[in-house]
Amino acid sequence: MALEIERKFLVTSDNYKKEAVSKERILQGFLSTHPERTVRVRIKGKKGFLTIKGKSNKEGTTRFEWEHEIQLDEAEALMRLCEAGVIEKTRYNVKVGAHIFEVDEFKGSNKGLQIAEIELTTANEAFNKPSWLGAEVTGEIQYYNSCLSKNPFSKW
Template sequence: MGIEIERKFLVQGEAWRAAEAQSERLCQAYLSRDPARTVRVRIAGDQAWLTIKGQALGKFQGESSGISRAEFEYPIPLADAQQLLALADGPAIDKIRHRIRHAGMTWEVDEFLGDNAGLVVAEIELASEGQSFEAPPWLGAEVSSDARYFNSALSRLPYRHWTR
């Protein structure tokens, strides 16, 4: 079983765009958005994956601060992924993922499109919940535990429909 330890932050301003980045467009949708177990299909170019995420199990259960989750990810044929998108529970999420190196760590900056346009978040995967890292200057407030920013939630209530 894989464990994903991830922290998520809002991005401030446009300074992040000056960083050298590898970028790709992603389309993803959810077959299940149950918070205890999400099932996602994702397409990036001509590659596709099926991902199952759930509450951390085993030694992590009960010890998590909410940033650790069980994660299982498998490559699947592109044609299968395209058919699975049609079975999705709600609309697909469309975004451009920019991978930016900062202080020896890789940040994934997701620039959302469509109904989630205007939202830009940065995620960092860690080896442990207590791992320290240097925050880039464009990093804003942490939203790791704010369920509104989960991709599965954004497919149900897109960012443009939020009351701010």
């Protein structure tokens, strides 16, 4: 159990791809998208995860997060119980200075959307901003994966 402190940004170009140290396909669905908590099932590569996230603070930077690795077959079974709107994306991990940006390139009904996230140890921790980093969307609920599953980018 931990507090997750992260900031989110739009991405202005594909230049992050040549800087990526790794990439992975991710499928995720939501067992619950209640405003007070989300319960997510994720298949990342050949691993499964169950994650519970609490409500964000008013700035959108910090919230409770609990994540546990589960068997792949369990994750596949739980995916079949998820609410409509499974998220499909490729995640690129890009090292910038002392931090790793997770850049998600969305597929399917969210195709065209690219979001970079950075996890921090404090909400106002300094970090280097790469040239491909665009407008900050931290706390803008429509960019949360749980919202993208119900109101995909293609419908905006």
